[in-house]
Amino acid sequence: MTKLKDLMRKTLSLSEDQVFKEDIFYLLEKTFSLSREELFIKDDLLIEESEFNKRVQEYLDGKPLYYIIGKAPFYRRDFIVKEGVTLIPRNETEELVYYVINRVSTSPNLSILDIGTGTGCIALTLDKELNNPLVDAIDISLETLEVAKENNKELNGKVNFFLGDCFAPINDKKYDIIVSNPPYIKRGNFVGESVLKYEPELALFAEEDGLAIYHKIIKDIDKHLNDDGFAIFEISPDLEEGLTKLIKEYIPSYSYEFIKDINNFVRFLVLNK
Ligand SMILES: C[S@@+](CC[C@H](N)C(=O)[O-])C[C@H]1O[C@@H](n2cnc3c(N)ncnc32)[C@H](O)[C@@H]1O
Structure with missing residues (x-):
């Protein structure tokens, strides 16, 4: 067992870099379930350091820190x-x-x-933030869907998950809104x-110079979007x-x-039926 203060001193002295120090504080907080203040208030605490050392x-x-901790905000x-298996959600x-x-905060159902x-970050956030929506979510990877389902359970969501390629699992079902951040x-x-x-290849690259998944979606979108519905996709500026x-x-x-996104890159495509 080691005193928390000794572990902090030893690890923080590994680099003078400020970002490094911030990341180490984050690892300390998450590993020992202590807030930043508690790290100092309880610095005489005796702790088992092996898991933390492994993480460092x-x-x-x-x-990436979020894969080490297993959660991302x-x-x-x-x-x-x-x-x-799953991409780390991006800002x-x-x-x-x-x-x-x-755009739709006042519309129920x-x-x-x-x-x-x-x-499941997009689907679950919309499920939680909007007024009683019905949210379906698709992924082509079974392993990825298992993580999404865990998130659904942990966050008390009511998203329905389907395994398959783009629209394939939902037959001819129609929606008011279609969202996608596909590999691009x-x-x-x-x-x-x-x-x-570290990130899954299936979440990153797409054929047809990055357009393959948009191609599949746009080709069939009219069959799946209600009148007056809209779609929004995250995109790469070169597409x-x-x-x-x-x-x-x-x-x-x-x-x-x-x-454009906050960094001034063309980042989203909105389609209005
Ligand atoms: C860029 S990640 C986005 C993940 C999440 N929506 C987000 O925004 O963080 C793309 C996801 O699309 C899935 N995917 C790739 N090809 C697909 C396809 N043809 N049909 C359905 N999902 C696909 C990948 O498994 C991956 O989980």
């Missing part, structure tokens, strides 16, 4: 994340969720479909080392031209808008 080593090896809630995706909430649900990285484009090593072509080919009567 994983962090030094480059594993998204729009006021924590979601279970699993290395190699751009919180902007997508915010768009939907802002909306039906919503989330394609490529991953952790063109093969060969730059991707950070830690993303490549604007390719997506515009798909819209003109399959749904020329729809109005559409590309929206």
Whole structure:
């Protein structure tokens, strides 16, 4: 057993980097279930340090903090994340969720479909934040869906999950809103080392220069969107031209808008039926 204060001193002295120190505090808080203040107030506490040391080593090896801890924050809630199985939810995706909430917050009983649900972060947040929606969510990976279902249980959600490729599992069912943050990285484009090593490939890359999943969705979307319904997709800024072509080919009567994220990148496509 070690005194908490000794463990903190030893670990924090490994680097002078401020981000490193912040991350170590985060690991301390999550590993010992103590708040930042409690780490100092209870610094004489005797603790078992092996789990924490293992986590610090994983962090030094480059594993993302949220995979080490097993949870990631998204729009006021924590979601279970699993290395190699679910993507860590990104803050751009919180902007997508915010768009939907802002647009329909006063409408009750909306039906919503989330394609490529991953952790279930979009589906579950809409389920919790909107007024009695019906939310269905699809993913092509069984292992990923298992994590989404765990999140549904832990957050007391009422999302219905389906395994399959885009619209395949829902037959001809229609929705008021369709959302998707599909894999959209063109093969060969730059991707950070830690993303490549730890995040699931199925969540990152798409064929047709990143357009493959949008292609499948846009081709069939009219069959699955109610009149006056809308869809919103997270996109990569370099896909604007390719997506515009798909819209003109399959749904020329729809109005559409590309929206920038907080970093000033074109990040979302909204389709209005
Ligand atoms: C970029 S991740 C997004 C996860 C989550 N929605 C989020 O925003 O964090 C894309 C997800 O789509 C799933 N996926 C990939 N191809 C798919 C397909 N053809 N049909 C349904 N889901 C698919 C992947 O398994 C992955 O979970």
